[in-house]
Amino acid sequence: DADVTQTPRNRITKTGKRIMLECSQTKGHDRMYWYRQDPGLGLRLIYYSFDVKDINKGEISDGYSVSRQAQAKFSLSLESAIPNQTALYFCATSYGGLGSDKNIQYFGAGTRLSVL
Amino acid sequence: AQSVSQHNHHVILSEAASLELGCNYSYGGTVNLFWYVQYPGQHLQLLLKYFSGDPLVKGIKGFEAEFIKSKFSFNLRKPSVQWSDTAEYFCAVNQASGTYKYIFGTGTRLKVLA
Numbered sequence: 099d100a101d102v103t104q105t106p107r108n109r110i111t112k113t114g115k116r117i118m119l120e121c122s123q124t125k126g127h128d129r130m131y132w133y134r135q136d137p138g139l140g141l142r143l144i145y146y147s148f149d150v151k152d153i154n155k156g157e158i159s160d161g162y163s164v165s166r167q168a169q170a171k172f173s174l175s176l177e178s179a180i181p182n183q184t185a186l187y188f189c190a191t192s193y194g195g196l197g198s199d200k201n202i203q204y205f206g207a208g209t210r211l212s213v214l
Numbered sequence: 215a216q217s218v219s220q221h222n223h224h225v226i227l228s229e230a231a232s233l234e235l236g237c238n239y240s241y242g243g244t245v246n247l248f249w250y251v252q253y254p255g256q257h258l259q260l261l262l263k264y265f266s267g268d269p270l271v272k273g274i275k276g277f278e279a280e281f282i283k284s285k286f287s288f289n290l291r292k293p294s295v296q297w298s299d300t301a302e303y304f305c306a307v308n309q310a311s312g313t314y315k316y317i318f319g320t321g322t323r324l325k326v327l328a
Contacts, residue, residue: 131316133318138223138320138321139320140220140304140318140319140321141258141304141318142318143315143316143317146315188257190258201246201265201308202248202260202263203250203260203306203316205250205257205258205259206257207256207257208257
């Protein structure tokens, strides 16, 4: 089983619809992130969370919201989807404590979202 | 603002050719540096990392990278590429203290011809 699981893997929705992307992890990491990937733009950070009570905006948070339901779950919502939110979305986790795994991000398989 | 620049957006090489992908960052403090690889249709995977110590780091699949602090660079190299190295490569920087946010470069798409 994957350590970082994203659902759904693919989603097509219409403009104005609310949509939620979910991410769960079994790595026991405290930190979780949402990125979007667009061709030629690399990965851009939407939101990040360093623990359940800590939520922070990234560089492109407008139009998105997040919820950290538990240490292992971090969901991304588009309240009213628009076509320029069509992208590949990645969830990632990392560990902020001590050890060799510290600061290495582990990514989910991605969710391909199309907004028509 | 902090940024990461990858100057090569698309690279095409024949098998057995040598590879060097450039990465420069702008940040005056202590950083952690990473190269991630994304094979077609897959998620990003860590290729190698630099936190401290020897500035020449070795990663998986024969890749290596050199951190040159004076040039704010962390270039990726491989002496002889294979067709299976066809992928997109991302350089990333993470502050060693403070917000610990990651900043990714825009990626370099490598195609290796058999």
